[in-house]
Amino acid sequence: MKKIKIKAPATVANLVCGFDILGLCLSEPYDVMEVSLLDEKKVIIHNEGNSSLPTEPHLNTAGAPLLDMLNEIDGNIGFDVRILKNIKPGSGLGSSAASAAGAVVAANHLLNNKFSKPDLVRFAMSGEKVASGVKHADNIAPVIYGGTTLIRCIFPLDIVQIPAPQLYITVVHPQIEVRTADARQILRKEVQLKDAIKQWGNIAGLVAGLMKSDYDLIGRSLEDTIIEPLRSILIPEFSKIKKQCIEAGALGGGISGSGPSIFMLSKGEATAKEVEKIMQRIYNAISLHHYTYVTSINTEGCTILSQD
Amino acid sequence: MKKIKIKAPATVANLVCGFDILGLCLSEPYDVMEVSLLDEKKVIIHNEGNSSLPTEPHLNTAGAPLLDMLNEIDGNIGFDVRILKNIKPGSGLGSSAASAAGAVVAANHLLNNKFSKPDLVRFAMSGEKVASGVKHADNIAPVIYGGTTLIRCIFPLDIVQIPAPQLYITVVHPQIEVRTADARQILRKEVQLKDAIKQWGNIAGLVAGLMKSDYDLIGRSLEDTIIEPLRSILIPEFSKIKKQCIEAGALGGGISGSGPSIFMLSKGEATAKEVEKIMQRIYNAISLHHYTYVTSINTEGCTILSQD
Numbered sequence: 001m002k003k004i005k006i007k008a009p010a011t012v013a014n015l016v017c018g019f020d021i022l023g024l025c026l027s028e029p030y031d032v033m034e035v036s037l038l039d040e041k042k043v044i045i046h047n048e049g050n051s052s053l054p055t056e057p058h059l060n061t062a063g064a065p066l067l068d069m070l071n072e073i074d075g076n077i078g079f080d081v082r083i084l085k086n087i088k089p090g091s092g093l094g095s096s097a098a099s100a101a102g103a104v105v106a107a108n109h110l111l112n113n114k115f116s117k118p119d120l121v122r123f124a125m126s127g128e129k130v131a132s133g134v135k136h137a138d139n140i141a142p143v144i145y146g147g148t149t150l151i152r153c154i155f156p157l158d159i160v161q162i163p164a165p166q167l168y169i170t171v172v173h174p175q176i177e178v179r180t181a182d183a184r185q186i187l188r189k190e191v192q193l194k195d196a197i198k199q200w201g202n203i204a205g206l207v208a209g210l211m212k213s214d215y216d217l218i219g220r221s222l223e224d225t226i227i228e229p230l231r232s233i234l235i236p237e238f239s240k241i242k243k244q245c246i247e248a249g250a251l252g253g254g255i256s257g258s259g260p261s262i263f264m265l266s267k268g269e270a271t272a273k274e275v276e277k278i279m280q281r282i283y284n285a286i287s288l289h290h291y292t293y294v295t296s297i298n299t300e301g302c303t304i305l306s307q308d
Numbered sequence: 309m310k311k312i313k314i315k316a317p318a319t320v321a322n323l324v325c326g327f328d329i330l331g332l333c334l335s336e337p338y339d340v341m342e343v344s345l346l347d348e349k350k351v352i353i354h355n356e357g358n359s360s361l362p363t364e365p366h367l368n369t370a371g372a373p374l375l376d377m378l379n380e381i382d383g384n385i386g387f388d389v390r391i392l393k394n395i396k397p398g399s400g401l402g403s404s405a406a407s408a409a410g411a412v413v414a415a416n417h418l419l420n421n422k423f424s425k426p427d428l429v430r431f432a433m434s435g436e437k438v439a440s441g442v443k444h445a446d447n448i449a450p451v452i453y454g455g456t457t458l459i460r461c462i463f464p465l466d467i468v469q470i471p472a473p474q475l476y477i478t479v480v481h482p483q484i485e486v487r488t489a490d491a492r493q494i495l496r497k498e499v500q501l502k503d504a505i506k507q508w509g510n511i512a513g514l515v516a517g518l519m520k521s522d523y524d525l526i527g528r529s530l531e532d533t534i535i536e537p538l539r540s541i542l543i544p545e546f547s548k549i550k551k552q553c554i555e556a557g558a559l560g561g562g563i564s565g566s567g568p569s570i571f572m573l574s575k576g577e578a579t580a581k582e583v584e585k586i587m588q589r590i591y592n593a594i595s596l597h598h599y600t601y602v603t604s605i606n607t608e609g610c611t612i613l614s615q616d
Contacts, residue, residue, distance in 0.1 A: 021509045152513035153506070158528060160516050189501055196504040196534075198461070200511045201329045205460035207515045208468050220466060226504075 003036040004109050005305040008102025009298050010087045011094035012169065012263050013138040016222045016254040017202035021151050022162075023094075025142035025298040026169060029086045031098045032305065033062070035106035038078035043067055048084040061096040061127035062103035068123045069104055069115070079107050088291075091173045092257035097139030100127025105144060105302040118157060120144050132180045139257065146301035148210060165213035167297055168272035170250070172241070172279035173261040175289040178234050183258035186230050195225050215251060215267045222252025222265065235260050237282050244282070245275045269294070311344040312417050313613040316410025317606050318395045319402035320477065320571050321446040324530045324562040325510035329459050330470075331402075333450035333606040334477060337394045339406045340613065341370070343414035346386035351375055356392045369404040369435035370411035376431045377412055377423070387415050396599075399481045400565035405447030408435025413452060413610040426465060428452050440488050447565065454609035456518060473521035475605055476580035478558070480549070480587035481569040483597040486542050491566035494538050503533050523559060523575050530560025530573070543568050545590050552590065553583045577602070 007030040015022040038044070043057040043066045057063030066079050081103055087095040101124040108115050115123075121144055125135040141149040141159050150160040202221045209217030232238040232255060245264045246252060249271040253264030262279070266272040272294045283290045315338040323330035346352070351365040351374045365371030374387050389411055395403040409432040416423050423431075429452055433443040449457040449467050458468040510529045517525030540546040540563060553572045554560060557579040561572030570587070574580040580602045591598045 017508070018512070019508075020505045021512060150509070150512050150516060152509045152525075152529060158513070160513055160525060162512075162516055187501065190498040191501050191504050193495065193497055193499050193534075196499050196507065197328045199504065200326070200508045201458070201460045203508045204326065204329060204458050204470075204511045204515045205466070205468055207512045208458060208470055208519065211516065211519045217460075217468060221460060226501075 001110055001307050003034065004106050004307040005032065005034045006102060006106045006302045007031070007305060008033050008098040008105070008302050009143060011097055011139045011142045012256045013094060014227065014255065014257055016224045016228070016252065017199050017206055018150075019224065019227045020136070020138060022148065022203070022206070023138040023142040023151075024148050024169070025146050025301055026093070026171075026293070026295050027298040028293055028295040029093070031086055031102060032084040033099070033102045033106055034082040035103065035110060036080040037110050038080055039076055040078045041070055041076055042078040043070070044080045046080075046082045048082055051083070051085055053085070053089065059130060060099075061131045062099040064126040064130045065100045065104045065123040066107055068126045069107060073111070073114075079103075079110075088173065090177055092178070092255065092259045092261040093171065093173065094139035094143065094257060096127060096131035097124070097143055100124040101140045101143035102302055103127070109304070109307070117144050118159065121157060121159065143301050147297060147299045150207070162207055162210050164210040164297060165215070168266045168269050169263055169295050169297070170245070170266065170272045170275040170279065171256060171261050171263045171293040171295070172283065173291045174236060174283060176236065176260050178259040180258050183231055183234065186234070187227065188230070191226050199224065199226050218265070219251035222254070224254055228254050231255055231259060235262065236286065236288060238262060241279055241282050244278045248274050248278055250275050309418055309615050311342065312414050312615040313340065313342045314410060314414045314610045315339070315613060316341050316406040316413070316610055317451060319405055319447045319450045320564045321402060322535065322563065322565055324532045324536070324560065325507050325514055326458075327532065327535045328444070328446060330456065330511070330514070331446040331450040331459075332456050332477070333454050333609055334401070334479075334601070334603050335606040336601055336603040337401070339394055339410060340392040341407070341410045341414055342390040343411065343418060344388040345418050346388055347384055348386045349378055349384055350386040351378070352388045354388075354390045356390055359391070359393055361393070361397065367438060368407075369439045370407040372434040372438045373408045373412045373431040374415055376434045377415060381419070381422075387418075396481065398485060400486070400563065400567045400569040401479065401481065402447035402451065402565060404435055404439035405432070405451055408432040409448045409451035410610055411435070417612070417615070425452050426467065429465060429467065451609050455605060455607045458515070470515055470518050472518040472605060473523070476574045476577050477571055477603050477605070478553070478574065478580045478583040478587065479564060479569050479571045479601045479603070480591065481599045482544060482591055484544065484568050486567040488566050491539055491542065494542070495535065496538070499534050507532065507534055526573070527559035530562070532562055536562050539563055539567060543570065544594065544596060546570060549587055549590050552586045556582050556586055558583050
C-alpha cells in the first residue's frame with residue numbers, strides 16, 4: 001500500500017464532569033486526509049480548500065507528529081499529506097486532534113501497523129503541542145481508539161476504553177472565537193474540596209452509568225460544578241440552551257472542549273433533533289451565526305475511505 | 309416474626325481515590341444484633357459485652373435511626389435491641405454504621421420490609437450524626453446494599469451499586485486513637501485543580517477497573533494524592549506498610565475510613581495472607597498492639613442468623 005485516504009473524526013473532550021480526562025468520538029463532522037508514502041525522510045503538507053493553517057511540517061498539527069514518527073523509523077521514508085478540513089479550527093470539536101491523530105493513523109496503515117495505539121497517541125500529542133502549547137490526549141485518544149476514552153493519567157499515559165450505550169449527540173458551534181488561552185486563564189488553580197468531591201462522585205457515576213447503560217444515571221451524573229460555571233460565561237446563551245434542551249428530554253451536556261461549541265447527549269435520535277431546533281431557535285433569535293450537527297458515537301475512530 | 313438476629317458487617321469507606329463517595333462491605337468482622345418487636349412506641353438498647361456506648365436511644369447509633377423510623381409508623385410499636393459489638397469503635401471500620409444500618413435492616417424485616425433501601429439509608433444516617441456529628445452514607449450504604457457502593461450525591465441521596473470482581477481485603481487495626489474530628493481538621497478546604505483532576509482520573513479508572521474485572525487497572529487507580537498524604541501522618545508506619553504490601557503483590561490500598569485501620573486489596577487469598585504477615589511483622593517490630601483480618605467482599609450486606 002502506497003496511499004491511503006481516511007476520515008479523521010471530530011471529538012468532544014472535557015465531557016462535563018470529565019474535565020481533562022474523558023473524551024468522545026463523533027461520527028460527524030470529520031476531516032478527510034490522504035497520506036502517501038515518499039522515498040525520502042521528509043513530510044510534505046498540503047492544505048486543501050480555504051485553509052490558513054501553516055504548511056511547514058514542524059508547525060502543522062499533522063506534520064509534527066509525523067516528524068516524531070519518522071524519528072523512530074530507519075530508512076528513507078516519508079509522508080505526503082493532503083488535508084481537507086471540515087472540522088473548524090477553534091470550534092472546540094478537536095480539529096487539531098483530528099489532523100494529528102488522523103495523520104499518524106493513516107501513516108501507520110502505510111507502515112503495516114508498525115506502531116501500537118499508545119505509540120500513536122504519543123506521536124499525535126506533539127500535534128496538540130503545536131496547536132495549543134500543551135500536550136494533552138483527551139481529544140487524541142477518542143480519534144485513535146474510537147468511542148469513549150478515559151485518560152486516567154497523562155504521564156505515564158494510561159488510556160481506558162469506557163463501553164457506552166447508543167447515544168445521540170447534538171452540537172451547536174456558534175461563530176464566536178474563544179481562545180484556548182482565555183479559556184484556560186479563566187480557571188482557578190485551586191478548587192474547594194467539597195466541590196472536588198462532588199465532581200468525583202459525578203465522574204464515578206458517569207462511568208458507571210455508561211458501563212451499565214443506565215441512561216438516568218448518565219443524566220444525573222452530567223453535572224460540572226467546577227469548570228462550567230467559569231467557562232460558560234464566554235459562551236452566549238449557554239444556560240438558556242442547556243436548560244431548554246434538558247427540558248426537551250436531553251440527558252445533559254456542556255461545553256465541548258474549551259468551547260465555544262455546546263453539546264447535548266440524548267437517548268433517542270428524535271430528541272437529539274428536537275434539541276437541534278432549540279439551539280437554532282435560540283441563536284437565530286440573537287442573530288448569531290452557527291452550525292449544528294446531530295450525530296452518534298463513533299466507535300471506530302478513523303475509518304478508511306480508500307487505499308491503493 | 310417477632311424477633312430477628314442478624315450480622316451487621318464492617319465496612320471500608322473513603323476507598324483510596326473515592327474519598328467520601330466509595331465504600332466496600334466486608335465479610336468480617338461483624339456485630340451481632342438481635343431486635344424484637346415491642347407493643348409500645350419506644351426503643352430499648354442493651355449493649356452486651358464490655359461496652360461503654362450509651363444506652364439512651366437518642367444518643368445511641370442504633371437507637372437514633374429507630375426513633376426516626378418509628379416517627380414514620382402509625383400505631384403502638386417499638387423495638388428492643390441487643391448489640392454484641394465485635395467491630396471496635398474508633399477503628400475506621402464503620403462500627404457506628406454497622407449499628408445504625410443493622411438496626412434498621414433488622415427492624416425493617418420485622419415490619420415485612422415496609423421501607424425501601426434508600427429509606428433505610430436515610431434513617432441510618434441519623435446514627436452517623438449521633439456518632440460523629442455528620443450525616444454521611446459511605447459506610448451505611450455498603451452495609452445496606454452489600455458490595456461496593458458509590459454515593460454519587462448525598463443531598464439528594466443517590467446510591468449506585470458498583471459490580472466488582474472477587475477481591476481479598478487485608479485489614480490491620482493498630483491500637484491507637486485517631487479522633488474523627490482530628491482526621492477531619494487535618495484536611496485542607498481547598499485543593500489544587502491539577503490534583504483534583506488526577507483524583508477524578510483515578511476514581512473513573514477504579515470504577516471502570518472494578519466493572520471490567522481489570523485487576524491491573526484497579527491497582528493503577530488505587531492512588532490518592534489529596535487525602536492520604538495528610539492523614540497518613542497520623543498512622544504509624546503507614547508508608548512502610550503500604551510499600552511492602554504492594555511489593556508483596558497487593559493491588560493497593562490505603563486508610564480505612566478516617567483511620568487508624570489500614571486496608572490492602574489483593575486478587576488472591578494467598579497474597580492477602582502474605583500481606584497480613586507483613587502488617588504483623590512491621591507493627592510487632594515497634595511493639596504496637598494490633599488486630600488483623602483477612603476477608604472478602606460481602607455482597608449481601610446484613611445477613612439473617614435466626615428469626616422467630
